[in-house]
Amino acid sequence: MDKHDLLPIGDVAARSGVSVPTVRFDEERGLIHSERNAGNHRRYGRHTLRRIAVIRAGQRFGLSLAEIGEALATLPTDHPPTKRDWTRMSARWHDTLTARIEAMIEVRDGLTGCIGCGCLSVTTCPIYNPGDELSAEGAGAQRWPEDARGE
Numbered sequence: 383m384d385k386h387d388l389l390p391i392g393d394v395a396a397r398s399g400v401s402v403p404t405v406r407f408d409e410e411r412g413l414i415h416s417e418r419n420a421g422n423h424r425r426y427g428r429h430t431l432r433r434i435a436v437i438r439a440g441q442r443f444g445l446s447l448a449e450i451g452e453a454l455a456t457l458p459t460d461h462p463p464t465k466r467d468w469t470r471m472s473a474r475w476h477d478t479l480t481a482r483i484e485a486m487i488e489v490r491d492g493l494t495g496c497i498g499c500g501c502l503s504v505t506t507c508p509i510y511n512p513g514d515e516l517s518a519e520g521a522g523a524q525r526w527p528e529d530a531r532g533e
C-alpha cells in the first residue's frame with residue numbers, strides 16, 4: 383500500500399467523526415486493522431474510514447459488535463471493498479433487520495392486551511411468559527431461582 387494512502391490515528395478519528403479511543407477500541411475488537419510505520423506508530427489504510435462508517439451504521443441499526451464483526455469479516459482488509467462486497471454485506475444486514483423487525487412487531491402485537499392490565503399472569507401474559515415457555519417445564523411454579531434452593 384502506498385504510504386500516502388496510510389493515515390495516522392488522529393486523522394482517522396477526525397475524518398470518521400469518532401474519538402481516538404473509539405478507533406483503538408474498534409481495532410482491539412478486530413473490526414479495523416493498522417500497520418506500524420518506522421516510528422512504530424499506527425497507520426490505517428484509507429478504506430478504514432469506510433469500515434468505521436459501516437461499524438457506526440451497524441450500531442445505529444442495533445446490531446451487536448459481534449454481528450458487525452461477522453459482516454466486516456466478509457470484506458477485504460488490504461484494499462477497499464468493491465461495490466459487490468458492499469451489496470452482499472448490506473443484503474445480509476437487510477435480511478437480519480427484516481427478521482428482527484418482524485419479531486418485534488409480533489412482540490408488540492402480543493403486548494396489546496397488557497396495556498392497562500398489570501396482571502402478569504403466568505398463563506396468559508406475554509410479558510411474564512412469552513410464548514407460554516413455562517409450560518414446557520411442567521406444572522406448578524417455575525420461576526424459583528436455582529441459587530435460592532440451596533442446591
Ligand code: FES
Nearest residue numbers: 496499500501507
Ligand atoms: S399484564 Fe396482564 S396480560 Fe400482560
